[in-house]
Amino acid sequence: MSTNHDNVSLEGVHSQAIPFPKPVASKTSVQIGFIGLGNIGSLMAQNMARKGPIGEPNFPAIMVWNRTPSKAEKLVAMVGKEKARIAQDLEQVAQECDVVVINLANDDVVRTVYLRIQACLKQSPPTRNKIFVETSTIYPSLAAELDVMVSQCPLTRLITCPVIGSPIVAEKSELILVMSGEYRSKQEVSHLLVPAVGRKVIDLGGDVQKSLTFKLIGNSMILGNIEVIAEALTFAEKSGIGGHHVEHLIREYLPAPSMLSYTQKMRHANFDGKNGFSIDGGIKDATHIRRLTAHYNSPMPGIDVAHQNLLTARALHERHVKEGKTRWPTLDWSGIIAGTRVAAGLNGFDKTKDFGTLDEQ
DSSP states (O other): OOOSOTTOOHHHHHHHTOSSOOOOOOSSOOOEEEEOOSTTHHHHHHHHHHHOSTTOTTOOOEEEEOSSHHHHHHHHHHHOTTTEEEOSSHHHHHHHOSEEEEOOSSHHHHHHHHHHHHHHHHHSOOSSOEEEEEOSOOOHHHHHHHHHHHHTSTTEEEEEOOEEOOHHHHHTTOEEEEEEEOHHHHHHHHHHHTTTTEEEEEEOOSOTTHHHHHHHHHHHHHHHHHHHHHHHHHHHHHTTSOHHHHHHHHHHHOOOHHHHHHHHHHHTTOOBGGGSOBHHHHHHHHHHHHHHHHHTTOOOHHHHHHHHHHHHHHHHHHHHHHHTOOSOSSBBGGGGHHHHHHHTTSOSSOGGGOOSOOOOO
């Protein structure tokens, strides 16, 4: 099996990207499985299938499962049957895989999947070590529940590993992996996922809730930036300056790839959430952030405003869906700008219906 890691220095990877020494090599190959193939999960699975861990040329085909079978079929068609195979159900992934990476949409779905995994492994207990890698963005206290479920099964461990990065970043294997949980499990998983899936691991210790708290802090920064850019674009149009100058300023002064991408989406009304981050996911994350800040008495008023604008944008989109007037079955969270535009007296999504504003293409 060819990989993209032929020229990578293992010592360099250890010292710069992974805070754990490489574990003693196992005599048997590690079987990796993926449950959940959304916009981020599918890219992680693709990269793992195509590249595999460093130093394992005979890495076995990954096993994948998704509630919508077509997504699993599409992935296998892209990487080849020798690199990925489809499980008949999620229980097969839980039983046959040594490391299971889970990436799902929300807390309720995550809890349901783990209840099925727990029932499966209690009925058929593992005979070798098994690690579940929870990469979904969920409320931190749920991780404690999942840890209890998993620990009731013999030889089974849970680590939380939310990922930071957009689909563009995930496609390039440049995600940041934030890990919490049992040391040896983090050690093993780190050396499987870097650099095939991510470029760096941040270790936040043994408490499985900490990495999820950190992920929500990270998402608050991203959401806060999107909100400010949405407000700036709207203000620039209303003041007659034009959003193109705001985009130029970001490109010259704040050239973060994700911020440029969101700016372009908002400027050109490209709110298709099919290959981005859905507004439902954004509202879920904003709700978690606000709940967490209330728990710690640490206000984030910018997120309160962003949450309101996300709700406004979703309400507008749902109305347009009912009226058959939308181009996007799923709205990207960059659609947040509809909230700022409506507040400024502009049309939420359609700039062609505005008068007296400027936004050169």
